Every structure is written in C-alpha cells, then in structure tokens.
Amino acid sequence: MPYTEANLAQARETIARYPFAKSAVLPLLHLAQDQDGWVTPEAMREIADLLDLSPAQVLGTCSFYTMYKRAPIGKLVVSVCTNVTCLVNGGPELLGALRSRYAADDDVFVEEVECLAACDRAPALQVNYEFHGPLEAASATELIEEYKRGDRTPRTISGTRVAAGKAS
C-alpha cells in the first residue's frame, strides 16, 4: 500500500527534520511498517522516490535491520531473548514452548532475538516491543492471549504506540 495521505504528510515532515533526506530511510521504513504491518516492496519503492534513492538502496538498508519484516507476519511479533542471562534463566525453553504453541497461528510470530537489555527480568520477551518478564510458558501464553483478545492494546509491528481502542 502507498502511504495514506496523513502518513505521506508525516513522512515529508520527518524528511524535513534531517539536514540530508537520506537520513529518513529508517524512520520512513518504520512508518510504512506501522501502516501495513510489514515493509512491502511498494513501500520501499515509494520511500526511494521520496528520498531520491534507488529502490535497491532502500532494500539494502531495510534488509540489514532485524525489526523490518519483509513478509507479512501477523498482528503480534513476540521477541524472546535467549542470550546468556536469559539462557540461564529459561529463555530457550520459553522460546521453544511459544514456538510450538503458536506454530499454526497466523496472527502471532514468535522469534528468537538477541539481548533486549532487560536482564533484570530474565527471561524477558517483548510483544510488539512492549517489555515483559520474567515469564515462563504459561504466563507468557496468557499474556499473548490477552493481547489477542484485546485486553491489552498492542503497539504496531514497529513498536509505535497505538491509542487504546484503535488497534486494527
């Protein structure tokens, strides 16, 4: 999808904040992901046009960073840390349990991530970049279900805050 009118205005505002337009690649990719739930090839072409870059340049940057998803992943991205502090506190077991629990669920994408800087609550995870922890399989599943039911308002797939009640 191309940017909506409001998002296009926001994109232009963002570009204007930088001395050189190319600096807006990352924020514009976040904005596209906020809107579409992933970064579409169309979005990358549009960003390239806006910033006077080639689509390949935008893809080159986009594909370097783990937060940008270049395929649809559903509504919730669950990022489970398995780096050493979480490792010794049950992170890998948590990851395994959530992966099998949500293997067939198109709305929930469970991924292994590197240290989230929340080691005082290990094992830690994020749901759409909201921090939670310490958790084990049962409490993590309950948490994810709360997001799915709408008892909690998730951020976007890029972690941008959504006003309560407006979640798509």
Added chain:
Amino acid sequence: MAPVETRIVTKRLREVPESSWTIDAAVQSGAYESLRKALAMEPDAIIEEVKTSGLRGRGGAGFGAGQKWSFLPKGVFPRYLCVNGDEGEPSTFKDHMLVERDPHQLIEGIVITAFAIQANIAFIYLRGEFALGADRLEQALHDASAANYVGKNVLGSGFDLEIVLHRGAGCYIAGDETGLMESLEGERAMPRIKPPFPAVQGLYAAPTIVNNVETLSTVPHIIRMGGEEYAKLGVGRSTGTRIFSVSGHVERPGNYEVELGMSFRDLIEGLAGGVRGGKEMKFFIPGGASSPWLVAQHLDAPLDMDHVQGELKSMLGSGAVMVFDEDTDPVQIAWRLSKFFAHESCGKCTPCREGSSWIEKVLYRMANGLGRPADLDLLLDFGNNIVPGLNAPFAQTTICGLGPSIMSPVVGLTRWFRDEVEARIGATGEPVELKVTVP
C-alpha cells in the same frame, strides 16, 4: 559495613520512581538548573570543567569525554552531537533505564554538551526496541521545548538547539560510533575506518561528537558539583560513579550506581545479594560480552577501568556484570556469546564475518558433546586471524571492535576452564600447530 550505592545519575529515578520521567518531577528535583549555570559559562570553560572531572565514556571504550570534545577542529561548522542510545551489549540495561525513567536528565546533558561544543543539532540514536523509551523521550522533548530548554534561543542565551529522536531498527553494531553515523545517514550500520575520527569528519562528513547516554546524563551533575568535586569520587583515572548492570545467577539482579573503586565482591555479593540459592560462583563476566571472563579469585579487585584492563587483562566495558554459578556449563555460555557475535557481525571485514561463524560452529559442537580434542586450539588459531596475539589492548584485523570481542569468550574458556573442557572432550587426536598462546 554493608556496601551502599552512590546515587547521582540514578538519584531522581530512585527517589520518585512513580513520576521521574515527567517534566514536573524532574524540574522539582533540580533538572535544568545545571543548564542555566552552563549557559552562563563560556563553552570552552564547560569543556575544561568536564576534563577536570575526569569523566570517561560510559559506553564501553572509556575515552575521556572532555578530551574527545576538544578534538573538534577550531572554526569548522556545522558540528553535530550524536547520542548513543543503541544499548545492545549483552546484559547491559542501564541506558534502557535512564532513557525510560529520566529522559530530562539526558536532555539536560545533551543541551549542555551541544552548547559546549557549539552544535545546533543533536541526534538521539535510540535502540529501536526501546519503544517505551522512545515515547518517554518524545514527550520529554516536547515538554522541554515548550519550556524553552530546547529550541530557538534556549533560555534567552542566544543558543539554538534542535534535538532529533532517531529510532534504530534492530542492530548491535549501530552502537559502534561510526556504525551509528552510517545508520543515521540511512545506510547499513557498517563501521567506518578511522581515521578520520568522527570529531574531524563524522556525520555528513562534518565534525561530530558521539557520546553514550550515561555519559551525557552525568554531565549536568559535573556542572552542578564542579569538575574538581566530581573527580574526588572514584579511584585513580576512573573518577565518579558508574551504573553497573548485574545479572545472571544473583539474588537481586539490577542496576547499581556505585563509586568507582568499589570491589567486585561488594557489588556482586553486597549489593546484588551474591550467587542465588547459596551456590558457589563459577565465573563472572565483568563488562559485557566483549570482555574476557574473570573468576572468584578476582572478586576483591576494584571496579577501576585501568586495573581491570592492565592487571586482569579484561575490561569494565559497558558495566554489565554477569554472574554464573557452579552448575553453569562455560562452553554453552561461550557458544551463546559467539552466536551473538556471529549474528551481529555486519559482514564488512572478512576475518570477523567468516571467523565469527566458524567459532560459533566449533563451540556449538563442543557444547553438544561432539567436541574434538584439538578444538580449543583450533579456536585460538581462528582467533589469531582476528586478534593477532589475542592480547588486550587488541591488535585487530577488523575495522571495529566487534572482531576482537568474538574471542573474549574463547579466551575466558582457555584461561580458566581448559582442563575441564579437555577432560570432557578427551585428550587424544591430532594437535593443531599453534602460532599463538593466550597471554
């Protein structure tokens, strides 16, 4: 006497934990008073004050902050200030806390520093995953602008400063100062060859200063206390306080701000409650994944950057102290850390890109019962191609520090657990001809 924290940078967020990030709570507890004081000073006098304080970078390298600022070439404008909030060093979680819970302290430090170095634009490069931190900073920037602590003609001083909050998108190496600048320019965060150093040619090829969140959060306190007074805290060239993120097998994991010079024992056993469940410590990592490991015999060593590097051949790095109990498999920890480095290697330099993956593969088989007798030496041989000599301060065949960091877990294994690892694997097989020994 029980060890205690010395709360300077964490004072506000500990004293008013329910509202420390709001402008009202911040101003009530003295935020922006140092800014008024600084704006009445000459910019160069601020740099001198920070030099006098001995403040060293809190991100990992420990370079003198005031010294860094004074490297800016005279009369070359525009200049930029970049705030490194891309905290990603495994088990470091201090900047995360400072951004979420005391954004105004950071903003005050940014404005003072930008005034000192005469930069009119500052970029806060915030780790993409810190979503709440981004919300809080955005609100804080909005409120600070409304109160004219940021913006045109700050508090009537004639100084203009715009602060741009820039979210990262998931990448460890954007925390390297040159990687950060590449990322901020819309590129892959691949580090640049130095020289030219950022102070001479950095962001958009203009003179640029990159400082860590904790470093800048400390600046208002140096202005308030005076550099000389601040320098009375600490030990030797490690002045002041630092926030240590203690995690792993401890009773009370968390961030502790202590005066430098305190012992590891007081930090780990006194403040963090020691190894949990009454177990013995097997080893600890003193300064993030990139620092070589230490063991119980080092617990009485001081938290002093020079001592840890010079005497213990490790480093205080980012201040992340990871503690592992007697039941921990050190090979598994080494494997997981090497997996981190293999994942985060940006791919620019061949020794790091290839070496990190090979080291991860060999450690994986060692951790999973498939180790071969020569594996430990094989790892050292790989490592010698990345860090010739395997000694700190690192010689390196890579552009940035990630390369040498890959070897820290292997050096730790070899120094402290060689017998254990070899006993597990068995001692027969073809030896690797070594060109290097671990110092």
